[in-house]
Amino acid sequence: MRLQDMLFNIEFEILQQSHEEEITHIAYDSRKVVPGSLFICISGMETDGHQFANEAIRKGAIALVVEKAVPKVQGVTMIRVNDSRKAMAVIAAAFYGNPSSELDMIGVTGTNGKTTVTYMLKNIFEQARCKTGVIGTISNWIGEQELESVRTTPESPDFQLLLKKMVQEHVNKCIMEVSSHSLCLQRVYATKFQIGIFTNLTEDHMDFHPTPEHYYQSKKKLFHMTEKANLINIDDSFGWRLTEELTHSEVPFFTYGIERKADLKASNIVMDYRGVCFEVQGMGMNNFISLPIAGKFSVYNALAAIGTARIMEVSPKEIVDALENMGGVPGRFQRIKEIAEFGIIIDYAHTADALMNVLESIKGFSEKRVITVFGCGGDRDKSKRPKMGEVSGKYSDYTIITSDNPRSENPDEILQSIEVGINKVHGSYEKIENRREAIKRAISIAKKGDVILIAGKGHEKTQTVGSKTVSFDDYEVALEAAREENVL
Numbered sequence: 283m284r285l286q287d288m289l290f291n292i293e294f295e296i297l298q299q300s301h302e303e304e305i306t307h308i309a310y311d312s313r314k315v316v317p318g319s320l321f322i323c324i325s326g327m328e329t330d331g332h333q334f335a336n337e338a339i340r341k342g343a344i345a346l347v348v349e350k351a352v353p354k355v356q357g358v359t360m361i362r363v364n365d366s367r368k369a370m371a372v373i374a375a376a377f378y379g380n381p382s383s384e385l386d387m388i389g390v391t392g393t394n395g396k397t398t399v400t401y402m403l404k405n406i407f408e409q410a411r412c413k414t415g416v417i418g419t420i421s422n423w424i425g426e427q428e429l430e431s432v433r434t435t436p437e438s439p440d441f442q443l444l445l446k447k448m449v450q451e452h453v454n455k456c457i458m459e460v461s462s463h464s465l466c467l468q469r470v471y472a473t474k475f476q477i478g479i480f481t482n483l484t485e486d487h488m489d490f491h492p493t494p495e496h497y498y499q500s501k502k503k504l505f506h507m508t509e510k511a512n513l514i515n516i517d518d519s520f521g522w523r524l525t526e527e528l529t530h531s532e533v534p535f536f537t538y539g540i541e542r543k544a545d546l547k548a549s550n551i552v553m554d555y556r557g558v559c560f561e562v563q564g565m566g567m568n569n570f571i572s573l574p575i576a577g578k579f580s581v582y583n584a585l586a587a588i589g590t591a592r593i594m595e596v597s598p599k600e601i602v603d604a605l606e607n608m609g610g611v612p613g614r615f616q617r618i619k620e621i622a623e624f625g626i627i628i629d630y631a632h633t634a635d636a637l638m639n640v641l642e643s644i645k646g647f648s649e650k651r652v653i654t655v656f657g658c659g660g661d662r663d664k665s666k667r668p669k670m671g672e673v674s675g676k677y678s679d680y681t682i683i684t685s686d687n688p689r690s691e692n693p694d695e696i697l698q699s700i701e702v703g704i705n706k707v708h709g710s711y712e713k714i715e716n717r718r719e720a721i722k723r724a725i726s727i728a729k730k731g732d733v734i735l736i737a738g739k740g741h742e743k744t745q746t747v748g749s750k751t752v753s754f755d756d757y758e759v760a761l762e763a764a765r766e767e768n769v770l
């Protein structure tokens with residue numbers, strides 16, 4: 283395919299043209315260039331992709347997309363565009379045959395709940411005998427085939443290639459998490475969505491977004507990319523605002539909630555540590571559901587999944603059957619069932635709001651103390667550290683502050699900023715930087731009837747300290763510690 287023919291609706295200027303026109307691969311990273319590649323130069327936040335153009339050419343790139351002319355390169359086509367990332371998304375969609383137009387694309391955005399909603403929808407659509415694809419934080423799925431996920435929402439060439447594979451494998455519904463980074467960095471530009479889901483918006487990623495408003499505006503983009511309908515959590519204040527701003531949109535929206543008037547509403551909620559039961563009404567539903575995933579927030583996630591399935595005309599019976607029989611989502615309110623003496627829950631809460639929701643739910647059923655073990659990731663939003671400390675100090679009886687993925691940061695400094703929050707509310711705590719030791723300590727002090735929450739890493743199988751990534755799985759580490767303490 284000729285490069286010029288892939289640049290639909292993109293203004294461009296041909297700076298130089300070579301006779302070699304058959305692009306066989308798209309690369310945005312010089313380290314991944316193979317002969318026949320188009321290399322797209324991205325001006326990033328860490329480095330400038332234009333610097334790697336020569337390396338890419340040495341490796342066999344035959345064309346460049348640039349935002350500024352790269353001097354002294356010969357024998358390759360060079361095309362200038364205003365925004366390389368946008369052009370890359372358009373090129374990738376064209377190169378892989380616009381796969382999104384052959385799939386029912388469902389995009390889920392929001393601070394918390396995206397992964398859970400996609401897993402619920404996977405179960406529902408499979409119950410309705412649709413071949414399903416999933417793109418998100420834990421793994422990508424093409425039907426039964428599980429593929430490794432590097433990012434919640436992949437960069438556009440990786441994303442479009444994945445969609446093409448789904449089309450080839452006769453997938454019919456693609457359910458994907460659409461992160462705010464991806465909307466901001468044009469990873470899903472040039473993609474057609476049927477349905478957009480808004481779960482909620484609380485504070486996160488303030489290292490990337492200059493303001494909460496910028497975070498909201500990034501998420502909002504998804505709701506202008508949909509063709510069939512949008513589905514919005516009306517109990518969330520940003521969700522409420524979104525409904526007001528979409529009033530005149532050509533694409534209809536539906537609302538869900540527990541507190542406010544909504545198209546799809548849950549009531550009579552009863553919870554324990556095994557799950558949550560509720561009644562659901564609206565959008566053709568009038569059912570009682572017993573969901574084997576605990577927490578009030580799970581009701582919101584279920585409503586998002588139910589509303590989407592109804593828009594896609596799945597029957598209420600299939601929806602109820604799928605939700606009632608689903609296994610949990612890895613690392614999301616996951617109980618270690620092997621331990622009977624006290625409760626241990628592994629959860630991916632890595633924002634103050636998520637931690638508060640999980641702890642509130644645990645408080646609702648725990649008989650005795652709640653002991654929380656958590657830390658915060660390095661090279662990520664620093665402002666959430668004291669806030670998470672405050673929440674843990676307030677809602678737990680005892681906290682063990684530890685490391686999450688410190689990455690390039692000094693672990694002790696991360697722990698100290700969490701401590702500031704706990705001290706603000708006079709919470710009881712200790713600090714144990716080593717996560718394995720922290721989990722062991724929690725298990726050694728737990729008594730009958732207590733609940734230990736191990737938060738922040740959920741399904742993750744590794745821990746990154748400095749530049750080293752080692753195997754680490756909260757679930758396995760907790761089991762090992764329980765064995766040592768003779769409580770297994």
Ligand SMILES: CC(=O)N[C@H]1[C@@H](OP(=O)(O)OP(=O)(O)OC[C@H]2O[C@@H](n3ccc(=O)[nH]c3=O)[C@H](O)[C@@H]2O)O[C@H](CO)[C@@H](O)[C@@H]1O[C@H](C)C(=O)N[C@@H](C)C(=O)N[C@H](CCC(=O)O)C(=O)O
Nearest residue numbers: 310311312324326327328329331334433434435437461463
């Ligand atoms: C903040 C963010 O998303 N940054 C992403 C972004 O980085 P960037 O724009 O700063 O790029 P850069 O590192 O400066 O590099 C510029 C260009 O030079 C290229 N390069 C660089 C080095 C080299 O030797 N050769 C080369 O060609 C790079 O491939 C890139 O094209 O583009 C890079 C290339 O795709 C990504 O690797 C990088 O993801 C970083 C590593 C990341 O951690 N992202 C996370 C925060 C993220 O995206 N998270 C979201 C949401 C998570 C959630 O809450 O669920 C996600 O969707 O996963």
Ligand SMILES: Nc1ncnc2c1ncn2[C@@H]1O[C@H](COP(=O)(O)OP(=O)(O)OP(=O)(O)O)[C@@H](O)[C@H]1O
Nearest residue numbers: 393394395396397398419579582614629630631636
């Ligand atoms: N609807 C919800 N409202 C508030 N908190 C939630 C909700 N659903 C899940 N959580 C909390 O957020 C954590 C992450 O959930 P999930 O992985 O489904 O969200 P996500 O949006 O995919 O997160 P990420 O942005 O990290 O991919 C859960 O472990 C739980 O603590």
Ligand SMILES: N[C@H](CCC[C@H](N)C(=O)O)C(=O)O
Nearest residue numbers: 632658659662686687738739
């Ligand atoms: N998707 C989130 C996950 C955070 C999980 C936490 N364990 C961490 O490593 O910070 C992020 O990249 O910000």
Ligand SMILES: [Mg+2]
Nearest residue numbers: 396397419459
């Ligand atoms: Mg996720």
